Amino acid sequence: MVGRGELQLAVIVENMRRDGYELTVSNPEPILKTLDGEVHEPMELLVCDLPTDSVGSVTQNMGPRKGRMVDMQPLGSRRTRLQFRIPARGLIGFRGEFLTLTRGEGIMSSQFDGYEPWQGRI
Numbered sequence: 348m349v350g351r352g353e354l355q356l357a358v359i360v361e362n363m364r365r366d367g368y369e370l371t372v373s374n375p376e377p378i379l380k381t382l383d384g385e386v387h388e389p390m391e392l393l394v395c396d397l398p399t400d401s402v403g404s405v406t407q408n409m410g411p412r413k414g415r416m417v418d419m420q421p422l423g424s425r426r427t428r429l430q431f432r433i434p435a436r437g438l439i440g441f442r443g444e445f446l447t448l449t450r451g452e453g454i455m456s457s458q459f460d461g462y463e464p465w466q467g468r469i
Contacts, residue, residue, distance in 0.1 A: 386464070390435065390462065393432075394455065405448050
């Protein structure tokens with residue numbers, strides 16, 4: 348089930364329920380690794396294309412999620428591209444918040460970007 352989106356999982360779970368299976372689905376958890384006695388967690392490279400007037404609110408909401416801005420580029424026509432390095436667990440539940448902050452005009456995507464030592468409590 349690795350790499351499945353929320354909608355895909357909802358469809359699979361509903362189909363299994365209709366087929367008579369009984370199952371429980373829990374909240375997602377990151378896959379942690381212990382390297383040299385230290386706990387490491389997966390990191391994501393988050394790319395956001397958004398209206399320039401939403402940059403402050405999105406950047407502010409990345410702080411408590413342990414996101415670090417890596418790059419910021421103006422795209423023209425009042426849009427900006429932000430890149431963050433953020434723990435995968437920091438992205439849980441962020442999509443809806445992002446759409447609210449950008450009034451539905453923001454576009455975001457993320458990809459796995461390696462492991463780093465545990466970033467602390469979110």
